Amino acid sequence: MDEEGEMVKHSCSKLPNPAWVRIKHGKYKGDIAQVFNSDLPNDLVAVLVPLRDFPYPMSRGSRSLLDPSRLPNRDAVSNINHGDEVIGCKYKGERYYMGLLLHNFHHDHLERVVCPHINDIELHLRSGWDKSFLESTVVAFSMQFLHAGDWARIIKGDLSSEVGKVTSTDHTVGSATLDLNLSGH
Structure with a gap:
């Protein structure tokens, strides 16, 4: 034991x-x-x-x-x-x-x-x-300043360059939910 x-x-x-x-x-x-x-x-x-x-x-x-x-x-x-x-x-x-x-x-x-x-x-x-660890640190630091109602641009993935309005954030995991307008939807 x-x-x-x-x-x-x-x-x-x-x-x-x-x-x-x-x-x-x-x-x-x-x-x-x-x-x-x-x-x-x-x-x-x-x-x-x-x-x-x-x-x-x-x-x-x-x-x-x-x-x-x-x-x-x-x-x-x-x-x-x-x-x-x-x-x-x-x-x-x-x-x-x-x-x-x-x-x-x-x-x-x-x-x-x-x-x-x-x-x-x-x-x-x-x-x-x-560099990848440094970039993720900068993103995590920046994410803590996002709040519902802010506008944000997606920087990675299939929707990169899309801009949306922040509807919610979860700073404990470093995520944000965006409301996007894609092709009028």
Whole structure:
């Protein structure tokens, strides 16, 4: 029974990949990060987060993406490839994906964020890492501002480009019901 309890506890505490988390402790406290891998041992979770410490001169307190062209010893840089595409680099033991730092945090130091504010993920958006996840985050963030009576344009599917009036919304699942006029009906 202890085994089952431990398995249930682990399955409930495991973060989905991808997901957004807020860092609760340390240098990155308050920052929003993207879950990269939640299957690490010892309850560690690998996340992608904008840098706070840079391997080149930057103003104190800066938050930014890594600029590989500014690395002081270019010979010590190796690429991280996915197929033929370069998706990041390794430098002095650190891994950077599209300019975001890959960093491990204990699960207890992370708090799940379902729909972060767009300003909190600006650097993630600029990085372009996992574009489909970023796009779904932007849509979910935007959806919370839709209310009955608003006009909305469908952006995907068979009815893309159609415009309709919002009749209801369900922000818990990110959906809206539209009243459409299709060919006079």
